[in-house]
Amino acid sequence: MKTLENEMLRIFMLALISKNLPKIDLLELKYSDPVETVINESLTLKTTGVAAMSGCTTTDVMVHNAATLLQTMLTGSKLRPPTYVTSQVNSQKRITVDLYNKVIRFMKGAVNDTAEASGNVNDGVTLAISCGGRIAKKVTGTQPDLGVTESGPGWIKVHAKKAVKGEEAHLFRCGLVPVKGTPPAKANCVDYVSLACNIEINDLTSGTIIAINHAGIIPAGHSKIPIVITPVKLKKATKLPVSKKNHPIFSFTSPDPYIWDGWIYFVVP
Numbered sequence: 001m002k003t004l005e006n007e008m009l010r011i012f013m014l015a016l017i018s019k020n021l022p023k024i025d026l027l028e029l030k031y032s033d034p035v036e037t038v039i040n041e042s043l044t045l046k047t048t049g050v051a052a053m054s055g056c057t058t059t060d061v062m063v064h065n066a067a068t069l070l071q072t073m074l075t076g077s078k079l080r081p082p083t084y085v086t087s088q089v090n091s092q093k094r095i096t097v098d099l100y101n102k103v104i105r106f107m108k109g110a111v112n113d114t115a116e117a118s119g120n121v122n123d124g125v126t127l128a129i130s131c132g133g134r135i136a137k138k139v140t141g142t143q144p145d146l147g148v149t150e151s152g153p154g155w156i157k158v159h160a161k162k163a164v165k166g167e168e169a170h171l172f173r174c175g176l177v178p179v180k181g182t183p184p185a186k187a188n189c190v191d192y193v194s195l196a197c198n199i200e201i202n203d204l205t206s207g208t209i210i211a212i213n214h215a216g217i218i219p220a221g222h223s224k225i226p227i228v229i230t231p232v233k234l235k236k237a238t239k240l241p242v243s244k245k246n247h248p249i250f251s252f253t254s255p256d257p258y259i260w261d262g263w264i265y266f267v268v269p
Contacts, residue, residue, distance in 0.1 A: 022121055023112060024108070024111050024112050024115060024121065024124045024125060024128060024135065025108070025135070025136040026104050026107060026108045026111070026128060026133045026134060026135065026136060027104075027133075027134040027135075027136045028100075028101045028104050028105070029041060029042075029096075029097045029100050029101060029104075030097070031093070031094055031097055033097070035070065035074050035089060035093055036074075036148065036149075036150060036151050038067070038070065038093050038096050038097055038100070039067045039070055039071050039074070039096075039151075040148070040151070040266055040267045041100065041132075041134070041267075042063045042064065042066065042067035042070075042096055042099075042100050043064055043067050043068075043207070043267045044132035044180060044209070044267050045060035045063050045064070045100070045103055045131065045132040045133075046060060046130070046131055046132045047059065047060045047103060047107070047131050047132075048060055048061065050127075050130070050131055052110040052111075052113070052114055052127060053103075053106065053107065053110055053131060055106070056102075056103055056106040056107070056110075057102075058099055058102040058103050058106070059103075060103065060132075062099055063096065063099045063100050063103060066092070066095055066096040066099050067096050069092055070089070070092045070093055070096050071153075072084075073088055073089045073092050074089055075152065075153070077089050104133060107128060107131055107133050108133075110127065111124035111125070111127045111128040111133070112124055114127050129179065129180065129181045130179065132179075132180065134180075145159075145160070145161030146158075146159070146160050146161070146212070146214050146261045146262075146264055147159060147264060148212075148264075148266045149198070151266070151268070153206055154202065154203065154204050154205065154206055154268065155200060155201065155202045155203075155204060155268075156200070156201050156204065156210070156266060156268065157198060157199070157200045157201075158172060158198070158199050158200075158201065158212055158214075159197060159198050160172070160197045160198075160214040160216065160261070161197065162197050162216070163216045163218065163237035164218055164237065167195075167218075167219055168195075168197075168216055168217065168218055168219075168237065169193060169194070169195055169216070169217040169218075169219075170193070170194050170195070170196070170197055170199075170214060170215075170216055170217070171191060171192075171193055171214065171215045171216075171217060171258060172191070172192040172193075172194070172199060172212060172213070172214050173189050173190075173191050173212070173213040173214070173215075173260075174189060174190050174191075174192065174201065174210055174211065174212050174213075175188045175189040175190065175210070175211050176188070176208050176209065176210055176211070177209050177210075177211045177265065178209070179209065180209060180265040181265065182211075183211055183213075183263045184211050186256075204268045205268065206268050207267065207268065208267070208268050209265055209266070209267050209268075210265070210266050210268060211263050211264070211265050212263070212264050212265075212266065213260050213261060213262065213263050213264075214260070214261045215237070215238060215258035215259055215260045215261065216237030216238065216259075217237060217238050217239075217240065217258065218237045218238070218239045219248075237259060238257065238258045238259045240257065
């Protein structure tokens, strides 16, 4: 009897906890999303072998195949002469979006069930991330305008919005990761410095996930203002401290003084 009572108490407590758990919402794709985004997110799904996703009739293999065909059509549409027309690309994009969203809708139920079963919302979030789902977050304030604008087999173009008009440097930090949402260790990153806010990265391996971060750097300028000893934190860029002769100052004990936008993740086509 005590065992039964304890089990009933455990179920009651889990039910009570689950009522207070925040619901996990996942982002779906839209028909209006860029083709590159549809391909990228579709190839990220990893549900094969996941017990919680076993009941989904639409598999990630089906989504991957649709996305791969979409990539082939997109590439063919840019050839001269083209092997596919725009209407074919758009039609295949809609098919891929529909398949992707079927998986995401099932995943949404699975991750919330997982969270409720353990009484810990983090368990559901972990499941979603491991399956390639994108956690929907409430957007507040100004968000960094950083993203991949174009891509192809083994290459991507990255854009970062300028913080101010005029001269500005851009530091892009990139690294390969096994799953989205896990930033790479600094030792495994490569830094690219550019005066342009758009860069192209080549010689990538198709199917790998690249994590990208960005920091804008604004020159201090020449003036008679006394020396500034701390970085000026702007919304999206770093203004370095300067000497009396207006030379940027770096501290050896503070090797990373930059204001970073935050990591984004992209699957290389």
